[in-house]
Amino acid sequence: MSAIVFDGISKQFGQFTALNEIRFEVAEGDFFALLGPNGAGKTTLISILAGLSKPSSGRTTVMGFDVQKDYRQARRAVGIVPQELVFDPFFTVRETLQFQSGYFGIKNNHAWIDEILENLGLTDKADANMRALSGGMKRRVMVAQALVHKPPVIVLDEPTAGVDVELRQTLWAFIRSLNQQGHTIVLTTHYLEEAETLCNRIAMLKQGRLLALEDKAQIMARGAARTVLLKLKPAQLPATLTPLLVRENEHGFELKLSDCTQLEMILNEVRSAGVALKDVSISQPDLEDIFVQMMSA
Numbered sequence: 001m002s003a004i005v006f007d008g009i010s011k012q013f014g015q016f017t018a019l020n021e022i023r024f025e026v027a028e029g030d031f032f033a034l035l036g037p038n039g040a041g042k043t044t045l046i047s048i049l050a051g052l053s054k055p056s057s058g059r060t061t062v063m064g065f066d067v068q069k070d071y072r073q074a075r076r077a078v079g080i081v082p083q084e085l086v087f088d089p090f091f092t093v094r095e096t097l098q099f100q101s102g103y104f105g106i107k108n109n110h111a112w113i114d115e116i117l118e119n120l121g122l123t124d125k126a127d128a129n130m131r132a133l134s135g136g137m138k139r140r141v142m143v144a145q146a147l148v149h150k151p152p153v154i155v156l157d158e159p160t161a162g163v164d165v166e167l168r169q170t171l172w173a174f175i176r177s178l179n180q181q182g183h184t185i186v187l188t189t190h191y192l193e194e195a196e197t198l199c200n201r202i203a204m205l206k207q208g209r210l211l212a213l214e215d216k217a218q219i220m221a222r223g224a225a226r227t228v229l230l231k232l233k234p235a236q237l238p239a240t241l242t243p244l245l246v247r248e249n250e251h252g253f254e255l256k257l258s259d260c261t262q263l264e265m266i267l268n269e270v271r272s273a274g275v276a277l278k279d280v281s282i283s284q285p286d287l288e289d290i291f292v293q294m295m296s297a
């Protein structure tokens with residue numbers, strides 16, 4: 001079964017089309033990244049998934065439950081960490097989590113609440129009032145709140161925007177372990193290296209359209225070619241290699257490398273031109289390069 005199905009989702013705000021026929025599925029157990037520049041429609045799509053916003057057309061299911069028709073079951077199946085900090089300043093952290101459990105009709109989940117607090121580094125703050133917490137700590141509570149009902153699907157909308165390195169690491173270790181236990185994770189982030197290290201599947205949105213949907217490995221292999229950087233002495237590129245030249249700077253000559261076998265040819269050309277090779281390195285494109293390339297296309 002698919003954990004999430006977006007079946008032709010469109011969303012209009014007046015004349016403006018924020019989402020245009022979005023159609024894709026997230027498999028159970030995926031660690032899924034939803035990427036796109038500001039205004040691409042990521043938050044709108046997540047609000048529709050959460051049942052907080054109604055699509056103009058199309059249908060969304062979570063763990064087989066229709067987000068609109070089976071609102072309660074769908075709502076229970078998903079935990080959403082919102083972008084904004086939304087909380088009641090008069091509750092303590094623990095009360096906030098207990099209150100949220102009550103919303104789902106769950107009692108006696110103290111052991112799980114303790115486990116969440118521990119894993120998010122909030123144990124010390126359990127009895128502090130929400131208003132007394134720092135921004136980063138409040139954000140941790142937002143994550144905790146989304147997890148109280150142990151949802152099979154966890155959605156994080158830019159959870160690490162503006163938080164320190166420590167929280168990012170604690171958070172990811174915890175989320176990764178939940179994913180290993182079978183929870184499906186959907187993440188929107190502007191930190192592309194997070195998507196690159198954590199996720200196995202990636203969707204890219206741009207101006208309300210689905211631009212790409214692929215396994216991470218596929219997306220990484222596509223488009224951006226690798227390059228090889230040669231440092232030569234004397235600093236003269238054999239003429240036969242100039243068609244491959246991408247740029248030349250103080251570090252050497254950067255040549256486009258369409259596949260690894262080409263490297264042998266390049267080295268042969270250098271050798272037969274009587275030029276000495278001082279250094280060689282191969283660059284791997286990262287998700288950021290590919291993302292920028294796709295978004296500017």
Ligand SMILES: Nc1ncnc2c1ncn2[C@@H]1O[C@H](COP(=O)(O)OP(=O)(O)OP(=O)(O)O)[C@@H](O)[C@H]1O
Nearest residue numbers: 013016017018036037038039040041042043044045
């Ligand atoms: N309630 C609304 N009324 C009118 N336009 C809206 C509304 N909500 C969102 N939009 C527009 O829809 C588009 C998509 O917004 P959305 O917040 O989903 O983007 P996003 O991909 O989450 O961006 P970001 O990375 O900045 O969070 C934007 O152009 C936004 O201005």
